[in-house]
Amino acid sequence: MVNFKIDNPTTVHFGKDVMNELGKTVALYGKKVMLVYGKGSIKSNGIYDITISQLNSFGAEVVEFSGIKPNPLVDDVNEAAELGRKEKVDVILAVGGGSVIDSAKVIAVSIPMQTSAWRVMIKLDTPKKAIPLVAVLTLAATGTEMNPFAVLQNEEANKKIGFGHRLMYPKHSFLDPQNTFSVSKNYTAYGIVDLMAHCMENYFGKGEATLSDRFVFSILNEAVAYGPKLLSNLQDYDLRAKIMYAATMALNGLTAYGRESGDWGVHDIGHTLSVLFDTPHGASLSVGYPAWLKVLKERMPDRIAELGNAVFDVKTADETIASLEHFFKSVGSPISLKEAGISSEKKPLILDTMIKNKVRGGNYKLSEEDLKLLVDYMDQN
């Protein structure tokens, strides 16, 4: 176990009707509120109205920035930061899923800086302070609600990358499972895949951390036990709550404490598919993970089998990979390029982009030969 710090400053308000406390919480940080959201689904499902009524309750002056895309773009973040600077906002309220909250995190640190968000993402400029951020989560998936990470896409550079900074933790996150009732079956499944992938990225990272491994298995087992039930009962409060809570715990530190680092190779693989084909994040991971495991199974057969044993009650690495594929397929998330709507003809483009973007992974390093094999595996099934 390596040294670590537990120091997560986000307050999570979890449960039914926690939105009732949103207004007084945002009011702690000021009156001028920048409301950030996506393409407007919050207007059709009622969350926008609840939010505005909470903001009205303390006479907030609201500046809206909407239109954040599911694979969020750095250009939108720059535009929002410019608006925030001009309007001198006191606090940012992000209402949405990972893309909206990730964007808001980078907006929050970019506003005080006279620079582009991409320079922040690629670590050329370092955040010094941040506009306080409050988040309302509407999609259980990325864990962004209780961590300091953000992933943005740069269309110009054909890149999607992650960045984290302590100033990027939300001050408060509101997690009402009811706010995820209207998430479609597909996106609910992608969220389940995403949270499972976060557990595995940490599990396959560097360094022994046995209790963190057990927490990984706990969260994976929860997802496997209740994910499929939720997909048959999208309006079930308790099932929504279980998956929402599992997604938060999958990437708030709990699965990582005591490790040197996670691997995150599959996320980089997935980002490549997203940037090229706009593949939803979770869908890109269910394509990438089985292929990644197949490439690496001879380098870590026991590690893979241990996970399979704890989660799927199987014995070998091969059975683990097959179980994972079976599970992803059963929830309706693609496990091949074809199922993700990507033609075999795109294989050279995928490989070239992965090589150009230096997709390697942090622990089990992938060579170009490995990447070629990986693309072939993604094209099977």
Added chain:
Amino acid sequence: MVNFKIDNPTTVHFGKDVMNELGKTVALYGKKVMLVYGKGSIKSNGIYDITISQLNSFGAEVVEFSGIKPNPLVDDVNEAAELGRKEKVDVILAVGGGSVIDSAKVIAVSIPMQTSAWRVMIKLDTPKKAIPLVAVLTLAATGTEMNPFAVLQNEEANKKIGFGHRLMYPKHSFLDPQNTFSVSKNYTAYGIVDLMAHCMENYFGKGEATLSDRFVFSILNEAVAYGPKLLSNLQDYDLRAKIMYAATMALNGLTAYGRESGDWGVHDIGHTLSVLFDTPHGASLSVGYPAWLKVLKERMPDRIAELGNAVFDVKTADETIASLEHFFKSVGSPISLKEAGISSEKKPLILDTMIKNKVRGGNYKLSEEDLKLLVDYMDQN
């Protein structure tokens, strides 16, 4: 799952030589430091010297209060608070196990109040502010390092009770597993029992919280897997680290989120033994738990069996209880009054004290008839 908040403000510094950061951390809160510790074991194992050298590094003015007892007394807390008021201390540095840190928490909130600590504990007076508290943990057991709870004993009232308040979280806790190297085999075992009991108190609490149950099983499995190994290798850094981390996670919220409440009946039973016979806290719990489970096994056979299945790979409630007894015995913690050095003749006194102190438990309520049966079970084995 019921509504809950995740909001733990303690920063945990975990790992080898984290003491190197102690001085600059304490310095954040001021120069006048009240150093609280126990009966002086920190002087023989070197932790005192390291602490003083860290305090000297920023020219701290140190006021010492030592002599906190393993079952900490409210009188000592009153005396320390009086000293802290007189000396106008800026910050409290507690160096020790649960008793020292618990005492320091109550000292921290009592200093600004013109009242006795017992009135705080029995909720007659409410804390309004607190002197900042930094903790150095020297015993893996109670979880006090990352929670807002304290347990104190009132000799006059023959009572040992718990109290918690948000102001009682340590600001920082330093967990260097090396600081537990000199803990004796017995007390190491009692710590393992204690952390397991915290998991079970939450598990047998009110309300369904499936992921929290899985976290309970994770921590119990970690304790069962590595506790016995540690007892054969008391100087093994990694084993000390595993148990220290497990103890922190057992009672920092993780095993409780989404439940209405824990049960805590066995803690009240254990406190009765401690207050009457000065039984070490962990030892009192290994006597109490099997008896408590025997009293209640017909009211929750499946719940007990589920735990046994997850932790000991057994099927029934009876087998679970037997496995737990076997485990406690194997680590050298008593499972009967006799093994705890308490004569059968004391049974009426124990029963009377439990009735007088209203020992009932929070979820599975114990009647006087149950308590009588429980005392009989504690007298078996």
